[in-house]
Amino acid sequence: MEASVMSMPSLSSPSRSGLRLIWRGSLFIGLLMPLWTPLKAAPEGPKLGVSITQESILPLDISVFPDGTGLPPGKGTAVDGKTHFEALCQGCHGVKGSGGDAEELVGRSPLSGARPDQTVGNYWPYATTIFDYIRRAMPLNAPLSLSNDQVYALTAYLLYLNGIVTETSEMNATTLRAIQMPNRDGFYRVWGNGGR
Amino acid sequence: MSPTPTRPSDDLVPVAGGGLLDRRMFLRQGMMLGGAGLGLLAVDADAADFPRWMKTPGGPLTNYGEPSPYEKEAIRWISANAKAPGHGISWTPLHRLEGTITPNGLHFERHHNGVPAIDPEQHRLTLHGLFSKPIQWSLEQLFRYPMVSRQCFVECGGNSNAGWHDEPIQTPVGYFHGLVSSSEWTGIPLSTLLDEAGLQPEARWLVAEGADAGAMNVSIPIEKALDDTLLALYQNGERIRPEQGYPMRLILPGFEAVLNVKWLQRLQAVREPLMSRNETAKYTELEPSGKARQFTFIMEAKSVITQPSPGFRLKGPGLYQISGLAWSGRGTIRRVDISADGGRSWAPAALQEPLLSKCFTRFRLPWRWDGSPLILKSRAIDDTGYQQPERSTLIAERGQRGYFHYNAIVAFAVDSDGSLRHVYA
Numbered sequence: 001m002e003a004s005v006m007s008m009p010s011l012s013s014p015s016r017s018g019l020r021l022i023w024r025g026s027l028f029i030g031l032l033m034p035l036w037t038p039l040k041a042a043p044e045g046p047k048l049g050v051s052i053t054q055e056s057i058l059p060l061d062i063s064v065f066p067d068g069t070g071l072p073p074g075k076g077t078a079v080d081g082k083t084h085f086e087a088l089c090q091g092c093h094g095v096k097g098s099g100g101d102a103e104e105l106v107g108r109s110p111l112s113g114a115r116p117d118q119t120v121g122n123y124w125p126y127a128t129t130i131f132d133y134i135r136r137a138m139p140l141n142a143p144l145s146l147s148n149d150q151v152y153a154l155t156a157y158l159l160y161l162n163g164i165v166t167e168t169s170e171m172n173a174t175t176l177r178a179i180q181m182p183n184r185d186g187f188y189r190v191w192g193n194g195g196r
Numbered sequence: 197m198s199p200t201p202t203r204p205s206d207d208l209v210p211v212a213g214g215g216l217l218d219r220r221m222f223l224r225q226g227m228m229l230g231g232a233g234l235g236l237l238a239v240d241a242d243a244a245d246f247p248r249w250m251k252t253p254g255g256p257l258t259n260y261g262e263p264s265p266y267e268k269e270a271i272r273w274i275s276a277n278a279k280a281p282g283h284g285i286s287w288t289p290l291h292r293l294e295g296t297i298t299p300n301g302l303h304f305e306r307h308h309n310g311v312p313a314i315d316p317e318q319h320r321l322t323l324h325g326l327f328s329k330p331i332q333w334s335l336e337q338l339f340r341y342p343m344v345s346r347q348c349f350v351e352c353g354g355n356s357n358a359g360w361h362d363e364p365i366q367t368p369v370g371y372f373h374g375l376v377s378s379s380e381w382t383g384i385p386l387s388t389l390l391d392e393a394g395l396q397p398e399a400r401w402l403v404a405e406g407a408d409a410g411a412m413n414v415s416i417p418i419e420k421a422l423d424d425t426l427l428a429l430y431q432n433g434e435r436i437r438p439e440q441g442y443p444m445r446l447i448l449p450g451f452e453a454v455l456n457v458k459w460l461q462r463l464q465a466v467r468e469p470l471m472s473r474n475e476t477a478k479y480t481e482l483e484p485s486g487k488a489r490q491f492t493f494i495m496e497a498k499s500v501i502t503q504p505s506p507g508f509r510l511k512g513p514g515l516y517q518i519s520g521l522a523w524s525g526r527g528t529i530r531r532v533d534i535s536a537d538g539g540r541s542w543a544p545a546a547l548q549e550p551l552l553s554k555c556f557t558r559f560r561l562p563w564r565w566d567g568s569p570l571i572l573k574s575r576a577i578d579d580t581g582y583q584q585p586e587r588s589t590l591i592a593e594r595g596q597r598g599y600f601h602y603n604a605i606v607a608f609a610v611d612s613d614g615s616l617r618h619v620y621a
Contacts, residue, residue, distance in 0.1 A: 042387035043342040049323075049331035049392055057324050062411065063403055063464055066471050092279055101279055112486035115597065118477065123488075126471045133473040137410035140280050140309060144411070187480060191417055191491035196582075 064132035068177030071131065074148030075172040078165065081157025084150050088139045097161050102140070106161045111186065121162030125187055127179035130155045152176070212543035214536025214570045216518075217562040219546035263299075267292075272302055273371045282310020282409075285352070287374035290502050290521065296347070296548070296556040298377035300432050305439050306352050306375065308474075309410040312459055316443040319407065319461065321389075321427070326465035328394025335443055338429070341384045346426070346449065348554045349523045351376035351495045353452035353479050353600040359587065360596045364618035368507040372618065373500045373606065376523070378556035381447045383428035386421055390465075399465035403472075404446060407461040414479075415469035416448065416455055417493070424449050427460070450525030450554040451493045452600070454479050481598030489598070495525035497584050498603040499532050499559070499576035510614035513567035518545070519560045524578035529557040531577045536563060538571035538607070538621050539586070545574070565610070571621045572608045587620055 064070040085097070094100030098107075107119035116122065120130060135151045137143050146154070156171040164179065165171070190196070211218050263270065270292040276284030286305040288298055316335045324330035355375035358365045365372060395418075402421050405413040416425070426447040428436060436442045441458030448455050454474055469475060469491075481489040499522035504510055522529045528551050533542035545559035559574070576584045585593075587604035594601075607621040 042385055042391045043344070045341040045384070045388045045392055047392050048337040048340055049333050049389070050337075051329050052322070052324075052332050054324075054330060057322065057330055060322060060462060061324070061464070063405070063413065063470055065466070065468065067468075101277070110486065111482060111488075112484065116482075118482060120477075123477060123482075125476055129471050129473055129476055132413075132470070136413070137309065137473075140283065140410075143309065143409045186486065187476070187488045187490040189491045190489050191493050196494075196496065 062132075062136055064128045064135075066126045066128050066177070068128065068173055071128065071173035071176060072148045073173065074152050075170050076149050076151075076153025076156050077170050078153070078157040078160035078167045080149075081153035081155070081160070084146075084154055085157050088146075089154070092140065097158065105158055108163060108182070111183065119162070120158050121164070121182065123183050123186070125181055125184050127155065127159060127164075127176055127181055130158055131176060210564070212535065212537070212541040214541075214572075215564040215566055216534060216536050216541075216543040217515075217564060219544060219561050221562040270302065272304065280309065282307050285354075285375060287371045288377045289368070290370035290374045290376075290500065291368045291505050291507065292370065293502070294519065294558070296378055296521070296558050297432060298379055298556075300379070300434065300437055300440070303350075303377040303379065303431070303437075303440055304352065304375045306354075306453065307408070307439070308412050309408060311439045312406075312408045313438070314407055314443060314459060319443055321444065321460060322462045323389065323393040324462075324464055325403075326396040326399035326467070327390075328396065331393045333389070338384060338427070338444070341388060343382050343384055343429070344426070345380055345382040345430075346424075346447075347378065347380045347552050347556075348447065348449040349376055349378040349495075349556050350447070350453045350456055351523070351525075353454060353492075353495075356498075356602040357599050359602040359604055359606075360591075360599065362596075364620055366506060366617055369500055369502055369505040369606075373498075375453075378523070379431050380433070381426055381428040382430035382433075383426040383444070383447065386425040386427050386446070389427065390421065395465060398467055401466050401469050403462075403464040403466060403470045404455070404457040404460060405462040405464075406441075406457050406459040408459050412454075412457065412474065413470060413472045414455055414457060414474050415466075415472065416446070417491075418465075420448055420451065420455075420493070448493075450495060450527075452479065452495055455493060479600055481594065481600050483598065484595035492601055493525075495523075496601070496603045497524035497526070497529070497576045497578040497582050498522065499529075499574045499584060500606045501534070501572060501574050501608065504572075504608075504610075504616055506608060506616045506618055508616060510565060510610065510616075512614065513565050515562065515564050517560055518563050518572070518574075519558065520545075520574050522547075522557045522559055522574070522576035523555065524576065524580075524582070525554055526582065527579045528553045529559075529576055530579045530581075532557070532559040533575050533577070534559075534561050534563075535573045535575075536570050539573055539605075542575070567612060569612050570610050571619065572610060572616075573605050573621070575605050 092100050092102040097105030104117045104119050107117040108121045109116045152171045159165040272286035274286045288304045320332050322332045352375035356373045400418050401415045403415050428447045445458040446456050501520035503519045522532045532545045534545050535542045545561040548558035590604040607619050608616045609619045
């Protein structure tokens with residue numbers, strides 16, 4: 001890129017975004033709070049972003065949502081998960097997910113107790129989070145190295161160790177999103193409720 | 197390093213217990229003290245044996261400067277996982293710094309799996325989901341966009357979490373409360389990019405993802421993304437350092453640091469949050485009832501005295517300057533009060549201008565210590581009227597197991613030998 005081009009942002013013409021804000025502002029003044037927050041005076045950019053196809057995003061998009069959006073094809077049970085766990089995870093998380101150097105992965109003690117561990121079993125509100133997190137972040141020494149079947153199997157194993165599914169329950173895109181975690185209703189939102 | 201005492205002068209009137217003096221005193225006295233100092237120097241100069249650094253040429257020019265070798269103690273302290281050296285935190289040494297800008301090499305760190313070595317040529321920022329079109333930028337393209345600068349603090353939601361413990365830990369202030377730093381950030385208002393991609397009205401959250409090992413992800417409320425969120429490319433004038441998110445990170449002024457996603461590579465616009473591990477298992481606060489607070493984004497007002505503070509020792513009775521930092525994720529610091537009698541009486545500190553919203557504010561107050569044991573405290577009040585709570589009040593409200601968002605008043609006991617220690621008082 002030419003240096004002279006870089007140092008010349010388009011400041012000469014009045015910003016269209018600025019004009020739009022004024023228009024929206026006058027529309028809303030004196031009316032009810034808009035449900036949709038109008039864009040603030042976003043400075044207008046040179047619009048150099050490159051459109052890409054939905055397909056090209058698929059491999060990048062590893063987000064998994066509570067409603068199951070993003071869960072890939074694949075399956076696994078706690079029986080397979082145990083094998084993977086012993087090979088790949090136990091060194092840090094301990095035998096059966098307890099007593100290692102890294103986070104405790106198992107525990108069902110009540111959350112109102114004195115100093116409860118906050119684990120997958122008694123704290124995590126959604127089972128889809130286990131999949132989302134293990135696939136992107138674990139094992140710590142080799143993230144993004146597991147196959148989808150391995151992630152389903154490891155998720156099944158952690159659910160099994162926490163007494164949420166049986167050893168032979170198959171976890172896949174349909175069954176995983178249907179799991180009701182014990183602490184599903186254990187959270188309340190502060191943001192958006194005017195609270196501190 | 198300890199503040200150097202000077203001779204007390206008789207016309208200084210205490211304004212609160214424990215020897216706190218009028219906040220305007222240093223301004224009034226400045227001229228006189230300066231004059232006395234010069235007189236002394238003039239006498240000494242004649243007989244001086246000049247120091248060796250005046251008798252030999254100094255060191256060469258450097259491509260990138262470093263602090264004086266005598267400042268070896270102004271460093272981050274690291275607490276990392278023995279099995280994974282990139283997984284941990286390092287604290288800003290607040291007790292070794294003055295002013296309101298944190299030097300880039302001392303900005304606190306929290307990495308979930310190390311600092312990625314990102315090649316900027318290969319890095320892309322992708323927006324997809326509830327936009328009219330998925331869209332992607334290279335760094336080269338982004339550098340053509342209009343940028344703005346703002347100073348603000350970035351504070352980890354877990355800062356000061358040792359305060360929940362039953363006994364105070366004894367450690368310098370920075371290694372207790374230093375998961376907070378303040379910088380000037382320069383970058384592109386995120387709304388400019390959201391606008392270009394055609395953000396859809398039904399989008400309520402953006403799932404932000406980093407390009408680190410672990411692809412750290414978290415959901416950001418759309419109101420904040422459209423308000424003052426920056427896609428930051430520079431920190432204190434230079435390109436953001438690798439440990440702060442090179443080549444780009446989000447800055448959400450006043451929001452807990454985990455949402456200020458480093459190494460940003462992807463923003464996905466959605467209706468409902470992702471419920472990622474770092475917005476469910478972590479960065480939520482369990483209350484005594486067994487329920488947990490979630491999406492507690494805003495860092496409430498807080499203050500801490502940085503000098504004098506634990507680890508330093510007062511060199512006898514005399515005049516000192518109390519100095520510290522205050523900040524609020526809701527806006528501007530309106531007042532900071534200091535107490536030298538454990539909270540019985542308070543005196544307003546002088547606030548260093550300019551007072552910036554969601555930014556470190558430096559406060560100072562002259563103090564004449566008479567050598568007797570006492571308790572120092574500071575409390576911040578922001579422009580919403582919110583006052584930093586006493587520890588007992590915070591715990592009565594939240595219990596002690598929330599781990600995150602500890603912002604109670606910090607207290608130090610000064611002993612008669614001049615030493616200081618953390619206390620709950």
